[in-house]
Amino acid sequence: MTLQIELNGVNKFYGAFHALKDINLAIEEGTFVALVGPSGCGKSTLLRSLAGLEKISTGEMKIAGALMNDVPPRKRDVAMVFQSYALYPHMTVEENLTYSLRIRGVKRAEARKAAEEVAATTGLSHLMKRYPRELSGGQRQRVAMSRAIIRHPKAFLFDEPLSNLDAALRVHMRKEIRALHDRLNATSVYVTHDQIEAMTMADHVVVMRDGIIEQQGRPLDLYDRPANKFVAGFIGSPAMNFIPAVVGEDGAHVALDFGKTQAKLALGRGLPPGSSVTAGIRPEHIKVVAEGQGAFDVPVGFVESTGSATFITSATQPELTIVETGRGGVGSGDIIGLAIDPVQLHLFDTATGKRIEPENGRIGIEPPRHLHVAGHVS
Amino acid sequence: MKRILSSVTDGKGFDIGLVALPLAFLFVMSGLPLVYNVVMSFQEVDMFSLGSFARPFVGFRNYVDLFSQPETRPILFNTALFVAASIAGQFAIGFGLALFFWTNFPGASWLRGLFLVSWVMPGLVVGAIWNWILSGDFGVLNFLLRETGVIDGNIFWRSDPNYSLWAVIIANIWLGTSFNMILLSVGLSGIPKDLYEAAELDGANALQRFWTITLPMMRSTIGAIIALGLIFTLQQFDLFAAITSGGPNNTSNVTQYWAWDLSFRQYDFAKGATISVIMIVFVMFASVVYVRSTRHEVRG
Numbered sequence: 166m167t168l169q170i171e172l173n174g175v176n177k178f179y180g181a182f183h184a185l186k187d188i189n190l191a192i193e194e195g196t197f198v199a200l201v202g203p204s205g206c207g208k209s210t211l212l213r214s215l216a217g218l219e220k221i222s223t224g225e226m227k228i229a230g231a232l233m234n235d236v237p238p239r240k241r242d243v244a245m246v247f248q249s250y251a252l253y254p255h256m257t258v259e260e261n262l263t264y265s266l267r268i269r270g271v272k273r274a275e276a277r278k279a280a281e282e283v284a285a286t287t288g289l290s291h292l293m294k295r296y297p298r299e300l301s302g303g304q305r306q307r308v309a310m311s312r313a314i315i316r317h318p319k320a321f322l323f324d325e326p327l328s329n330l331d332a333a334l335r336v337h338m339r340k341e342i343r344a345l346h347d348r349l350n351a352t353s354v355y356v357t358h359d360q361i362e363a364m365t366m367a368d369h370v371v372v373m374r375d376g377i378i379e380q381q382g383r384p385l386d387l388y389d390r391p392a393n394k395f396v397a398g399f400i401g402s403p404a405m406n407f408i409p410a411v412v413g414e415d416g417a418h419v420a421l422d423f424g425k426t427q428a429k430l431a432l433g434r435g436l437p438p439g440s441s442v443t444a445g446i447r448p449e450h451i452k453v454v455a456e457g458q459g460a461f462d463v464p465v466g467f468v469e470s471t472g473s474a475t476f477i478t479s480a481t482q483p484e485l486t487i488v489e490t491g492r493g494g495v496g497s498g499d500i501i502g503l504a505i506d507p508v509q510l511h512l513f514d515t516a517t518g519k520r521i522e523p524e525n526g527r528i529g530i531e532p533p534r535h536l537h538v539a540g541h542v543s
Numbered sequence: 544m545k546r547i548l549s550s551v552t553d554g555k556g557f558d559i560g561l562v563a564l565p566l567a568f569l570f571v572m573s574g575l576p577l578v579y580n581v582v583m584s585f586q587e588v589d590m591f592s593l594g595s596f597a598r599p600f601v602g603f604r605n606y607v608d609l610f611s612q613p614e615t616r617p618i619l620f621n622t623a624l625f626v627a628a629s630i631a632g633q634f635a636i637g638f639g640l641a642l643f644f645w646t647n648f649p650g651a652s653w654l655r656g657l658f659l660v661s662w663v664m665p666g667l668v669v670g671a672i673w674n675w676i677l678s679g680d681f682g683v684l685n686f687l688l689r690e691t692g693v694i695d696g697n698i699f700w701r702s703d704p705n706y707s708l709w710a711v712i713i714a715n716i717w718l719g720t721s722f723n724m725i726l727l728s729v730g731l732s733g734i735p736k737d738l739y740e741a742a743e744l745d746g747a748n749a750l751q752r753f754w755t756i757t758l759p760m761m762r763s764t765i766g767a768i769i770a771l772g773l774i775f776t777l778q779q780f781d782l783f784a785a786i787t788s789g790g791p792n793n794t795s796n797v798t799q800y801w802a803w804d805l806s807f808r809q810y811d812f813a814k815g816a817t818i819s820v821i822m823i824v825f826v827m828f829a830s831v832v833y834v835r836s837t838r839h840e841v842r843g
Binding site for chain 2: 216217218237238239240241243244245247249251252253254255256264265268269312316
């Protein structure tokens with residue numbers, strides 16, 4: 166595999182604003198990369214820099230081995246699908262598709278043939294004579310993608326292409342884009358603020374915040390071993406529970422601090438006694454058991470059910486969110502026991518937010534001893 | 544009665560009232576004079592019959608007479624040249640300026656606003672200023688052309704038959720450019736930026752982007768501006784009155800000035816009306832173009 170996109174120490178300044186901070190990224194040919202992060206994290210700036218629409222301030226940017234720092238967008242041979250689609254409103258679908266070919270001087274008949282081939286694969290054949298304003302959102306989206314496909318570019322750049330579609334269509338197009346990527350054996354960079362899109366579509370996820378890459382890796386690695394509290398909270402839905410915790414005097418226990426309630430868990434190794442950490446546990450990794458049967462008990466705050474899953478929010482401070490498949494039978498005000506598989510517990514340094522890696526890979530949970538359960542909703 | 548009243552305050556009557564009022568105004572202030580003018584062009588009108596509407600009907604005699612006059616053809620040609628050259632100049636310079644300010648350098652919008660000063664100036668004032676600029680002996684334009692070596696001797700812009708019409712055209716271009724610039728600026732700012740980015744990624748260079756994105760996207764704006772330009776240049780009277788008075792020997796005379804000259808200086812009201820009717824036909828054509836092009840707005 167060869168490297169298709171390479172970023173070495175890329176920085177971008179807008180005046181005094183530091184938009185991209187020392188970005189290093191290596192994307193192999195044929196990879197689907199998702200840039201994900203909250204708005205303003207720099208992911209769109211990074212994508213636009215790859216396209217050449219923004220000029221990077223320092224660092225090195227290579228596409229297919231060639232240095233791109235000063236190459237104008239039209240010579241980079243990358244195609245972009247815009248959030249707004251940016252279809253040419255005064256051109257028919259066919260003219261939109263053939264635009265890049267006509268600009269390059271390809272003969273009209275040849276361009277039309279290429280357009281027909283692409284349109285056949287994206288299901289646009291019957292819409293070739295329509296204008297963009299006569300198309301639905303999903304059809305416009307397809308035109309935007311076809312316009313990129315027809316060029317056989319070195320890389321596809323997607324700038325939140327699904328954000329203007331309704332939820333059902335979004336889920337459908339997610340699969341379609343991924344299937345397209347596989348069929349074309351393309352290299353794709355996909356910007357989104359939706360971590361589910363990133364997780365489901367990408368081979369490689371890059372989580373960004375405030376212009377830096379917080380973590381990058383395979384989607385499930387990010388889910389299983391988030392490098393810091395931000396990534397842990399950003400990846401996964403509903404978001405991970407964070408509970409302040411203090412390491413016990415013996416250095417082998419950690420006490421989860423729920424205000425009135427304290428739940429003591431055993432650690433599989435020594436940590437500096439008395440140090441504060443943040444414990445993280447995903448909602449789907451907490452099991453609801455009968456009162457007194459789990460690691461600790463909590464009162465139930467409220468219960469929401471989607472039919473297939475039940476979301477339980479505890480009446481503790483901080484709140485715990487628990488996801489159960491099925492319907493459970495838990496009601497507001499009940500006291501429930503919670504069982505946590507120790508392997509699923511994440512620990513983060515409270516000060517830096519960095520992940521604390523267990524040395525032997527296990528964080529144990531002691532059997533429940535004292536259950537100071539708050540009797541009322543706190 | 545009560546039903547009619549309530550319909551006026553909160554029903555269909557209010558809508559009808561809103562439409563009827565301006566319609567009545569237009570009919571009284573524009574429609575009636577227009578019809579009166581058309582009727583007059585088919586009548587024999589002199590100082591004595593001016594007071595009554597029942598004047599001898601002469602059919603197309605006024606038209607036939609008009610076209611048999613030797614000055615008619617040159618004046619019609621002058622009008623065509625004046626309109627074409629003015630619009631071309633105003634549009635070309637206006638578009639250039641609009642594109643220039645579109646680059647959005649610091650102070651662009653402020654400078655663009657200043658340009659409007661030329662448009663709000665009364666035509667007579669503009670004419671007076673251009674009289675000085677175009678003056679044969681001490682005019683600034685002659686000085687510039689002479690010093691840059693374009694001409695050897697002074698051009699007497701206003702009194703030389705070869706230049707008299709161009710003197711007015713130059714002043715009119717100056718007067719109308721900023722209006723074109725503003726409307727075209729508005730049109731340009733209506734084009735989504737991402738279209739240019741998409742075109743750039745599709746491989747189009749600046750010139751190709753102008754031809755394939757800017758111009759087609761501006762089609763309706765350009766159509767409207769040309770049509771409005773046609774109407775405004777056919778209305779341009781002040782500059783002729785201020786700069787050349789149609790002279791010398793009608794070489795800078797145009798229909799709109801001639802119509803006034805015939806009616807109110809030579810008191811040949813019928814001929815004046817006849818010319819006006821011919822102009823109405825052209826203006827109506829321009830209006831249709833204007834209405835059609837604004838209806839054909841192309842927006843994503």
